[in-house]
Amino acid sequence: MNELSCLLEGILFASGEPVYEEKLRQVLGIDAEQLHRLAQELADSYDAEKRGFQIIRLQDSYQMVSRAEYADTIRRALEVRRTPSLSAAALEVLSIVAYRQPVTRAYIEQLRGVDSSNTVLNLLDKGLLEGCGRLDVPGRPMIYRTTPAFLRAFSISSLDELPDLPELRELEEKRESEQEEAGS
Template sequence: MTKLEATLEAILFAVGDAVPVARLAAAADAEPAQVAHALHTLAAHYDQSGSGIQLVRMEDKVQLCTRPAYAAAVRRATESRRPPALSAAALEVLTVVAYRQPVTRAYIEQLRGVDSSGTVASLLDKGLIEACGHLDVPGRPTLFRTTDVFLRTFGISGLSELPNLPELTEGEQLVLKETE
């Protein structure tokens, strides 16, 4: 392991959360290209050695995480319970936010046709979505987007990895246009 790889590993271990690659480069006093190469080497090392940890990429950030195969043992050791599964309503709201972000609660409610304030609050509490500003209209409603926790939870590196939405029928397109 090179000194840069060891430095990046130490930083990621100590921080314990996702760190932007640019911040890692600044902290390690290295060029972003060098850091990218060292991170690739670290990820390959963890994968090839059968390590209990893995390097997870989330858009422009990276984090050291427990490999999913060992999650149950970690939960037992830390005496933490498995988080409850998301309800159908939560999955609907999360889908709207993921594919249409940033969105307001009113937009979510228009698409779903029901009050979504409780579901939005629950997703905020779970850290799957976050406020990311306000819409520049009267009342300045809050805008929401997905978080790094969302990416980690669904095992994707970025929103570009979301599956494509199915094509809408003409009737569905008309209904969607009426709600926008």
Template sequence: MEFKEIESAVEAILFASGDPIQTERICVALDIDRPAAEQVLQKLMDHYAYDRRGVRLVRVEDTWQLCSAPDYADAVRRAFEIRKPARLSQPALEVLTIIAYYQPTTRAYVDQIRGVDSSYTMGLLLDRKLIEECGRLQVPGRPRLYRTTRTFLRSFHLQSLEDLPELPDFGGAGQMRLGDNGEIVDPDGAAETDSPSAAE
């Protein structure tokens, strides 16, 4: 297949998929190697962005997806009578930030940093598929662990977690971490004596 034909075939696959598709699946479908596939995908991405097309090709980790351009979000919503999604509240942004930078982490760890119960807010983030459960910490009580999702990456226009900006200042508490036994360690390296790490 010539380059232009491969490019058209890749575009057709992306359009037909609707969902994010892995680079490897494109390679297998078109019998091409990864460098060739990534060259085509990158060219398509640049083409859509440079020509200010109504669609964009978005890369999230090792997957690719065609999406409508953010510039035309209002027009798309009006066409489908979609209400503008509710903005994340300040508590939700706080919880999401902590999980993004310290994942995988427990709800108790999030509570410790914020100083308040975060169960309701985390439930909302789970419903919006911005975070997900990813196992349990191997300590007494086996608290659930949480991490961000690909929906989170797409929502904040990130290709991977490496694209997160520099860690914000949580006023000292942001330097806390989970110790080997699940205890919460403060910035000076001392474990909290009444750690709620076993809470879910």
């Protein structure tokens, strides 16, 4: 293993959180292609050796994480409670935000047809959603987006990996037609 690989491994291990590619390139003094190659070589070696951890890529960052297949044993060893599964309402809100971000709570509620403030607050508390500014309209409502924790929770490295969701498009069209009918 060369020195750059060791440095990358050490940084990712010590961080415990995602580290942005730009920061890694700057600190290691390498370009994007070299970084991707180093990270892939490390990931491949961990896979070949069946190590208890792996390197994952999350959009524009990398993180060292324990392997999913060892999660139950790791939780028992660390006496960490399993995170509760998400409710149907939470999954619905996450889907709307993931596919249409950034969005306001009003937009979410318009699509769902129900008050979603508690669900949004719970997802903010869980770190799956985050505020990312305010809309430049009267009242300046908060706008929301998904987080790297969302990507990790659903084992994807970027939003581009989300499957096409025609149901969301149909739901939007249905709400728009209902609004047009109510306005007539």
